[in-house]
Amino acid sequence: MPFDWLRAGPPLAEWWDLRDLGNAVGGLLGWIDDRGGPSWLPYVVSGLIGIVGILLWSVFSQLFFVWAERRLVARIQVRLGPNRAGPLGLLQPVADALKVLTKEMITPRNADRLLFWASPILVMVPALVVFAVLPFGERMVLADLNVGVLFVIAIGSINTIVVFMAGWSSSNKFSLLGAMRTVAMLISYELVQVLALLAVVVFTNSMRMGAIVGWQDDFNTWIVFVQPLALLAYIFAGAVEINRTPTDIAEAESEIVAGYHTEYGGIRWGMFQLAEYVAGFAIAAIVVTMYLGGWTLWGLEEWVPGWLIFLGKLYGFFFVFIWMRGTLPRLRVDQLMGFAWKYLLPLLLVNVLLAGLEVLIWQENGFAAEAVLPAFAVANWALAVVLVVGWGQVLGHLRPEHRAKRPVLVKEVGAILYEPYPLRPGGSVPEA
Amino acid sequence: MDDSGSVVAFWTLAALTVGSALMVVAVRNLVHAVVYLILSFVGVAGIFVLLSADFLAVAQVLIYAGAIPVLIIFAIMLTPRAARDNAETSLGLPALPLVGALLATIISIAVVTDWPEATRGGFEETTSVIGEALLSTYVLPFEIASVLLLAAMLGAIILVRED
Amino acid sequence: MAMKTEPFVVNIGPQHPSTHGVFRMKLTLDGERIIDVDMILGYLHRSMEKLAEERTYTQNIPFTDRADYLAAMTGNLAYCLAAEKLAGVEVPERAQWLRVIMSELQRIASHALAIGTFINDCGAWHTPLMYMLREREKVLDLFEMACGARLTVNYMRIGGVAFDVPDGFVPACRALVKEMPDRIAEYEGLLLENEILVARARGVGILPADMAIAYSISGPMLRGSGVAWDLRKADPYAVYDQVDFDIPVGTNGDSYDRFLVRMEEMRQSVRILEQGLDALPGGPVNVDIPVALMPPPGETYARIESPRGELGFYVVSDGGPAPFRFHIRAASYINLSALREMTVGLTVADAIVVLGSVDIVMGEVDR
């Protein structure tokens, strides 16, 4: 019998109970089964419901967040933001979407037509497919794979190829530069992602997203409390993956115009924009699921629909990305790669080792979770601070040339106060 | 595997895999060939899902659709434009009968042999079983493989390093 | 065995988000590393020097607005000084002080924009630029109050300034002066210690002092390279010899030092403004000069410290009503000389930062 898991569990309230939209779907499937439909019908129906639901939700969320981001960044930048179209400018994204839809789609003469045409469509795939394994609520998940975490990482790696296809096929030098930057960057940060998520899996002992949320629910804790370093690294890797400042070097506006989608216009550009937001939601959703307790909120999910809690956390976390974009300058590509390989990877390796040790101590001695988890939390937070600061010291990020300074004030003209750096003229300070 | 869903899935995925693999042979542009190769690998990942090897399917996507094409693309980009065609050598025609004969042999063996087929269904949980096997029965090959990876990494770095 | 990749030529500009106008940098790249830089200019060339030979001395003042359109006041001032020197015109005391006040206001406005766009070039998403534009707006409001125009002010005249400032000007200016130190401190707190900004700008585009002098670099770039040189002190014009201020000097000559110097210069400008507002005397603001001013034959070179460096006007008179030769020594044009020196060997991202730290204005570069 397919979808047993959807019908398993305690009988919830009626199908119209908003606390769990899976109810409604389960009711519908049961209704189809009762009528004796063909065996493949429940698959198709539930799949369609999930896909259409995620698609609609992501498009509307994107539209809303285009507005929200513009308003919030405007607030950060002491200006008003869109405020003409509709109340509070809420219709601005609609107007933007209409404009994008009616614009001409130009294909450069030297472009590789097949790949140029395919990339904007394919770029949506990895962004959307990730949501298949993410539980929006207790039973609201399209396919709760038991390798969900690995699936998320694998899908992320497809993104690399699509971005390369877009940049290469445009036959534009800025696009190619952007594409090569992205490829180099994404494969570096894939490792960071894997290690950051691995530390979580070590604790939860499962790669199933539902089980990870369940673990956090069971022990009444969020994984961020025991794995702060992993979350920090994952946020950074996520920012890299969705091209947000300080890591938007793939589409660095001030350097390479728009990176890999320089040549795209009209709705094709819109697809890239949409995919960027949806991928951002996906990263936020992964963070919420893996580190911030998913759809649970310490018992409140009994009263408030779990999917509302999940979306609330997701949007709240997405605000962090908006905030980052509004406040930080951009790193250079070699600095970003150096940060991944020299800074984050060693820290994460230590972190995974520690997580393994902790779980070993916990399991071998059969300690009670209530006693051992707070201890781990305190130890890991302290260690995270020590590691972050200490490793920064070791790498020399606190050396004089990394610290702010003041100009010398002089009264008389004619003196020369130049002190050369110990390096060649025109060069940059070598990384530690 | 006789439900209609599996049958449809198998034929679709087989057509995708083989079709893309043939396109790798046929297209003239090496970058297009890489894209078709990725498509073929994704098809293989689908086949793995069909064979209830979920861990392998995801690993296949991660490595064969994510990592190795990136390597190939970098190799293509580091060599000049002129080397980006996908032409064949003069061995193309002689290779055909050879490959045909090989194909016929394997297929005949596959079809003629009476395999001791099991009656159980798909696997419930593969990841933990693979993990345990890797760290118990196959711990020596596992370690050797990791050393090999390290050696390959160092070798690749030393090969292309600029002195 | 060097990597034999094909050199890859990228045109940054003339239409590019961070070339600050229609400037074109032809970068020859090896991967992301720059192996050659070629500058292509002239997209905004208006041949001002030729046009000026057809107009009277007074009619030429608007050209100086449109050369460095982000620092029109200082452009006006430099040209008026040249014409006054040539014709031997004495400027009244009040006009002198007004010129100092306007120049320093202009310096604040121009540096604010330079810092904002520089950090934008470092990759910030317009946020510092927006704050800096806010400060610039206040200065432009003061300009509007004084002369009705905001950008191309055309305020200075040969022999003084065009009009006296209205009554509300001094209090409004005092309010700005009162507010600015806090603002500057706030921006320094936000920007100076920003780890990413330091990582991006520190040690990038180093211009040693001797090279800066040899390349005729001037202004904040020269001071960033560690040379204590400021024409307001070295060769005081107007009444700069009566005000007290310091010259901020960087010590490492990198992009970050240029940014620091600009930041500190805003603070020093506020100091000068304070003194100027206190010392502002009464009296006339200009002297009568003939409509067709005909200076005696001769030549002069007058220069001031504009926000971008040494802005000089070399004017030759043949005794006629129009200059015989009118040459603008454009600071940001000559500051570009060292661009190749600073960028070769860096990456594309660094080249943008270096260009941002040079602070070019295409109106002045191309003229």
Added chain:
Amino acid sequence: MPTRFLSGLELAQRIEQKLPQTVVEALPEWVEVQPEKLVDVCTFLRDDPDADFRFLASLTGVDRLDHFEAVYHLQSFRLNQLGVLKVKSWDHDDPEVPSVAPVWPGAVLQERETYDLMGIRFAGHAGLRRIFLWEGFPGHPLRKDWLSMPGQRMPGLHRFPGEPGEPDVGRG
């Protein structure tokens, strides 16, 4: 302390001491030197501790109708003094003076500008190309005879540069 203006007479005296027979004319405002000795004079003035003209403040050209002159404003930071140097070229059709770019690299762009707009060729300049105007622009606009160029040549172009067609050089 304002910048000391080093008068032409004083400057001429100093040059004559070191490099005799190079000064052509000396006035209080400026000193004119022989073109062929210009680079030597500039090198001397740059390295002489009493002159210390390490900074080429401004370089420009003037069309004096019958001759061209190149004007150099030299600045010393250490001594805070300014001097003016001139060279003249009496060939009005094809004026040429030596380039001082080897002495002051800052002259590179200024000489290119002067060449482009005034038409003074700087011998020894490595990349003497037009900078504001495009290759093929007829004449040099800052010359006094530009609007009535010899041979009925007219300023301006038939078409935008880069468009197909005959080259526009010397349209008559």
Added chain:
Amino acid sequence: MSVGLEHFLVLGAVLFAIGIYLALTKRNAVAVLMGIELMFNAVNVTFVAFSRFVESASPLTGHVFVVFIITVAAAEAAVALALAVLVYRNRETINIDEINLLKW
């Protein structure tokens, strides 16, 4: 109609044949490498199919082998591509017809 072991074995065989054809005939070293990767995949399909269908005490051994193959293939790809880049640098070509220094 049902799908059994033979179907997967034949699929593996076809993929293997295509891979070997690529490896035999392509002029470009990178394309040859792509053929080899395709052959690895064919073998993987066969392994997994046997693992799924054939009677065995520990059926997941096939999966373990595939894990090893994927690992080794990744290492091999890295080294082979590094070699291709290196050969191009030294010989200015990655056309394997022209890389004949070891020819008798």
